[in-house]
Amino acid sequence: MMLRTLISALLILCSYSLHGLAQPARCPPQRCPIISAPPRPRPPVYPRPRPPLYPPGLPLMPRRDPRNPGPLSNRARILFITQELKRNITYDPQNYTCTWVGNNYCLFKGFFCDTVPDLNITGLARITFNGARFGGTFLNFYRFIRYLPDLAIFHANSNNFSGPINNNLRQLRYLYELDLSNNRFLGRFPSSVLGATNLTFLDLRFNTYAGVIPPGLFNIDTNVLFINNNGFAQKIPATLGNTPALYLTLANNKFTGEIPRTIGRTWNTLLEVLFLNNRLNGCLPYEIGYLQKSTVFDVGGNLLTGPIPQSFGCLFKMELLNLAHNQFYGTIPESLCRLPNAYNFSLSCNFFTQVGPVCRRLIRAKRLDVRSNCITGLPQQKSAAECTRFFARPRCCPRESTFSIVPCRLATTGESLEEEEFEVIPTIDEMTPPSPTTYGALTKPHH
Numbered sequence: 472m473m474l475r476t477l478i479s480a481l482l483i484l485c486s487y488s489l490h491g492l493a494q495p496a497r498c499p500p501q502r503c504p505i506i507s508a509p510p511r512p513r514p515p516v517y518p519r520p521r522p523p524l525y526p527p528g529l530p531l532m533p534r535r536d537p538r539n540p541g542p543l544s545n546r547a548r549i550l551f552i553t554q555e556l557k558r559n560i561t562y563d564p565q566n567y568t569c570t571w572v573g574n575n576y577c578l579f580k581g582f583f584c585d586t587v588p589d590l591n592i593t594g595l596a597r598i599t600f601n602g603a604r605f606g607g608t609f610l611n612f613y614r615f616i617r618y619l620p621d622l623a624i625f626h627a628n629s630n631n632f633s634g635p636i637n638n639n640l641r642q643l644r645y646l647y648e649l650d651l652s653n654n655r656f657l658g659r660f661p662s663s664v665l666g667a668t669n670l671t672f673l674d675l676r677f678n679t680y681a682g683v684i685p686p687g688l689f690n691i692d693t694n695v696l697f698i699n700n701n702g703f704a705q706k707i708p709a710t711l712g713n714t715p716a717l718y719l720t721l722a723n724n725k726f727t728g729e730i731p732r733t734i735g736r737t738w739n740t741l742l743e744v745l746f747l748n749n750r751l752n753g754c755l756p757y758e759i760g761y762l763q764k765s766t767v768f769d770v771g772g773n774l775l776t777g778p779i780p781q782s783f784g785c786l787f788k789m790e791l792l793n794l795a796h797n798q799f800y801g802t803i804p805e806s807l808c809r810l811p812n813a814y815n816f817s818l819s820c821n822f823f824t825q826v827g828p829v830c831r832r833l834i835r836a837k838r839l840d841v842r843s844n845c846i847t848g849l850p851q852q853k854s855a856a857e858c859t860r861f862f863a864r865p866r867c868c869p870r871e872s873t874f875s876i877v878p879c880r881l882a883t884t885g886e887s888l889e890e891e892e893f894e895v896i897p898t899i900d901e902m903t904p905p906s907p908t909t910y911g912a913l914t915k916p917h918h
């Protein structure tokens with residue numbers, strides 16, 4: 472059965488090159504090699520499961536009432552830096568700073584205390600300034616946080632923090648969540664945040680960082696990595712494949728080049744990834760087909776080209792797939808349209824030339840959008856002139872033979888194609904919409 476599917480996949484690929492309109496000029500002839508699926512890439516070695524931040528059995532003082540916290544860790548230095556920040560804040564619409572009085576920082580608005588594991592007394596565990604909209608000429612994030620050594624969580628989106636971030640973040644031994652989105656950071660990526668090796672959540676979206684990201688960014692042990700809506704302009708480093716992140720957003724930057732094939736190494740972890748609205752080009756690596764856990768894959772609005780690799784038929788969990796507004800061409804793989812969780816697959820505004828019966832069924836259910844392509848006989852397609860112009864230039868991908876690799880056992884339906892075509896499937900309106908995590912990151916916090 473699997474062999475049959477593989478063979479029909481190969482036939483589709485071959486017939487594609489015989490199709491008049493779709494035939495790219497001067498490409499080497501297709502030989503349709505028989506390719507056996509290579510083994511799954513080995514995931515990179517990173518320390519998982521993450522060691523607990525302190526021994527789980529350690530008997531600790533229970534968290535105390537903030538009004539009666541007992542001796543406070545680092546009291547003098549925390550009070551000192553808080554007063555300095557307070558002097559620098561000239562705009563405080565939510566009235567935080569007027570509560571920053573007295574000796575007990577656990578009662579300051581935005582400050583939260585807990586027992587510090589290694590000291591076993593109360594300390595400052597969490598800062599939450601999200602949406603405070605603090606303004607001032609210079610709110611120096613790095614100077615402030617450096618004086619808060621027991622901190623685990625720093626959430627300060629939508630403020631006017633800025634300034635360079637230096638190396639000593641690693642002294643914050645418990646820091647595991649850092650949200651600096653929608654602040655005034657600019658310039659080069661703050662490589663020194665990589666020193667905080669216990670970070671599981673790093674959110675730097677909506678700043679004006681530019682230039683390149685350090686390759687090491689993908690080596691840190693984060694679950695969530697949001698760097699969308701900055702000005703990063705470079706090829707995505709091959710270290711991408713090292714990220715253990717579940718949620719990854721690189722959208723709305725100026726990334727160029729190809730999606731690294733190392734992405735296949737994230738098959739055991741990556742749930743959602745957004746590459747949309749960059750300047751990515753080249754063809755899709757077949758290794759994307761290894762992402763057996765991914766529910767969201769979005770490369771919309773780039774300059775990507777080539778056919779959809781047959782390996783996409785292995786994306787069994789995929790719910791939201793967006794390849795719209797690129798320069799993809801060829802036949803849409805029928806195996807893609809058989810994916811059980813397909814909710815919204817958008818392939819519109821490309822140069823696809825053929826869809827089979829299973830895909831037509833998905834189109835009727837409004838779960839597959841192929842508008843503005845070059846598919847003969849379907850409504851709302853590009854003009855013949857535009858399609859002809861596109862295919863007048865030679866179109867090839869490197870590693871052409873990898874496009875027919877199917878690195879999984881495809882679902883077998885037991886039905887004939889014809890039965891499958893007319894089988895009634897739920898329409899998009901009859902399905903429960905998925906609730907992705909990453910798309911929310913594309914709107915500015917506290918806009």
Ligand SMILES: *[C@@H]1O[C@H](CO)[C@@H](O)[C@H](O)[C@H]1NC(C)=O
Binds near residue numbers: 531533591
């Ligand atoms: C921490 O303090 C509590 C009492 O305040 C004590 O019961 C516990 O043993 C202490 N833990 C350590 C590791 O010293």
Ligand SMILES: *[C@@H]1O[C@H](CO)[C@@H](O)[C@H](O)[C@H]1NC(C)=O
Binds near residue numbers: 564565566
């Ligand atoms: C902050 O304080 C000012 C003056 O006391 C008051 O007018 C304003 O409503 C307060 N704002 C908030 C968000 O509490």
Ligand SMILES: *[C@@H]1O[C@H](CO)[C@@H](O)[C@H](O)[C@H]1NC(C)=O
Binds near residue numbers: 605606607631655
């Ligand atoms: C925040 O920073 C920006 C840019 O530095 C500045 O234009 C703006 O006035 C600042 N906002 C406040 C409330 O200080």
Ligand SMILES: *[C@@H]1O[C@H](CO)[C@@H](O)[C@H](O)[C@H]1NC(C)=O
Binds near residue numbers: 555559611612615
């Ligand atoms: C406060 O402003 C001064 C003067 O611009 C600056 O040197 C200092 O780093 C700032 N401190 C904080 C915590 O923002």
Ligand SMILES: *[C@@H]1O[C@H](CO)[C@@H](O)[C@H](O)[C@H]1NC(C)=O
Binds near residue numbers: 522643644645666667
């Ligand atoms: C991260 O946490 C571990 C404890 O699990 C600790 O040994 C290490 O020093 C921490 N890393 C940093 C950079 O503080």
Ligand SMILES: *[C@@H]1O[C@H](CO)[C@@H](O)[C@H](O)[C@H]1NC(C)=O
Binds near residue numbers: 771793815816899
């Ligand atoms: C489907 O996805 C496309 C691309 O992300 C989006 O523009 C469109 O609004 C979505 N349609 C539905 C019904 O969710």
